[in-house]
Amino acid sequence: MNVQNSDPCCASDFMPQDELRKVQLTRLQKIVRHAYDNVEFFRNRMNENGVKPEDIKTLEDIQKLPFSKKIDLRDTYPFGLCAVPMSEVVRLHASSGTTGKPIVVAYTQDDLDVWAEVMKRGLAGCGLTRNDIVQVAYGYGLFTGGLGAHCGCEALGATVVPASVGNTQRQVMLMRDFGVNGICCTPSYFLHLIEQAKLSGIDMRDLPIRVGVFGAEPWSQGMREQLEKGAGIEAFDIYGLSEIIGPGVAIECTEHEGMHIFEDHFYPEIIDPDTGKVLPDGEFGELVLTTLSKYAMPMIRYRTRDLTRIIAEPCKCGRTIRRIDRISARSDDMFIIRGVNVFPSQIESALLTVPGVSANYLIILTTENGMDNIELNVEISPEVFSDQVKVLEDLQRKIVKAVESVIGLRIRIKLVAPQTIARSEGKAKRVLDQRQK
Ligand code: DLL
Secondary structure, eight states, X not given: OOHHHHOHHHHGGGOOHHHHHHHHHHHHHHHHHHHHHHOHHHHHHHHHTTOOGGGOOSGGGGGGSOOBOHHHHHHTTTTTTOOSOGGGOOEEEEEOOSSSSOEEEEEOHHHHHHHHHHHHHHHHHTTOOTTOEEEEOSOOSSSXXXXXXXXXXXXXXXXXXXXXXXXXXXXXXXXXXXXXXEEEEOHHHHHHHHHHHHHTTOOGGGSSOOEEEEESSOOOHHHHHHHHHHHTOEEEEEEEETTTTEEEEEEEOTTOSSEEEOTTTEEEEEEOTTXXXXXXXXXXXXXXXXXXXXXSSOOSSEEEEEEEOEEOSOOTTOOOSOEXXXXXXXXXXXXXXXXXXXXXXXXXXXXXXXXXXXXXXXXEEEEETTEEEEEEEEEEOHHHHTSOHHHXXXXXXXXXXXXXXXXXXXXXXXXXXXXXXXOOSSSOOOEEEOOOO
C-alpha cells in the first residue's frame, strides 16, 4: 500500500498552499505566545525589541521577532529555554559542540510525536514502506540521529535494526543476513561500510539494500555518485539539527531536486548573514528556522549558520511544501587562505570530479613563515597507488586544476596510501587546523 495516499499524516505534504499558510500562522501565533509566557529569555528579547505576541497578525510579522542563536542555548545551559515544567519533558538530547558545554534540547511526548511524524513522512517520500527492513547506523544516545531515525521507521511500520554506529564488520553482516533494504547513516560512514564490505569479499551491490538516507554532514554530488554506484542504491539527503528537532527538518523526494522542508512544523526564512535582512525565495543565504509545534523548547527565528536557498517552484512529485537546496556549507566552516574564502564542501565537489579519486580526504591547514597554508591529502585506490609515478603525477595535476577552478587557488596535493586517512563513524572530520593562533 502506498503510505503517501493512505496516511492522513503524509497528506500534509500535499496540502494546498493557502491552507498551509493558515496552518502556519495559527501555529506561529500560538508558539510565540507560549515562548513569551514561559521563557524569560524570549520574553526579555521581545520586550527589548518592542514586540508582543499579539503583534503577530500575518506570517510576514515574524520579521518583527528577534533572532536566536546557538550562544543563547549555551548561555541558558541546561534548561533555561525550557517552556514546560520538567514533569512534561519525556526526553533530552544534546549536541556535543566542539568547545565548552553541550547544548541541551528537550521534548514533550507531543514533540516526539511530531518528530516521528516528520521522519515518517520523509522516509515514505524516499519510497520506504512498512514492508522494508531499515538499519539505523546513526549514533544512538544524546545525538539525535539514531533515535530520530529509529522512531520515524517505527512510525512508518518498517522493521528497524537499531545497529547504531561502530562495529563495521557486524553492520555488514546484519545487512546481509537480515536482508536490509534501507539504511540511515552519515554519507561518510556508508562509504566506509562499502569499503569494509569489499574487504571481506561482499559486494554491496549484490545485497537487497536499495535506499540510503544520508545526512548530518555536508556531502557533494560526487559523493552521491560514489555511494549510489558502490552499493547499487538510491541516496537521499536528509537535513536537521538538534536545536530544531533533530533529523527530519527537510528531506529529498525521489526527484532529488532539493529537500522538502516540513513547513507545517518548521517555518523557514533565508537571511543575509551579514545584515540579517530577509532574502526572497531563490536567493542563497543563512537558513533561519522557527519551530511551529515544538512545545518543550520552542525556537524562534533560530539562526542555523547553514547556507542554502528556498526553492519555491512546485516539485514534480506534487508535494506543495517548499524545498531547500543542498546545504552548501556552514558559515562557520569557512576558512580564509591567502585572502580567499574557502568552504570544505567546495573542495570536495571539485575533488570528486576527478575520475579515480575516493571521497576520503583531509584538508590540513598550517602556518608557514607566518602565512596560512593549505594542503589537501587525498587517499587513492590500491590499483592507482601501485601505478607508475607518471600516472600519479598526472592525477595530482588534475586535482590541482579541478580545485583551482572552483576556489581560485593552487593548493598543495598529497596523494596518500589506501586506508591511511582516519574513518569516522559519525560526522567526518574534513579539516585539521594546525594553524598558530
Ligand atoms: O546532525 C541531526 C541529523 C542527524 C541530521 C541525522 C540528519 C541526519 P546536529 O548534530 O545538531 O544534528 O548537527 C546539525 O549538521 O546545522 C548542519 O550544519 C549539519 N547537517 C545536518 N544535516 C545535513 C545535511 C544533526 N543533510 C548540523 N547536509 C546542521 C549538510 C547537514 N549538513
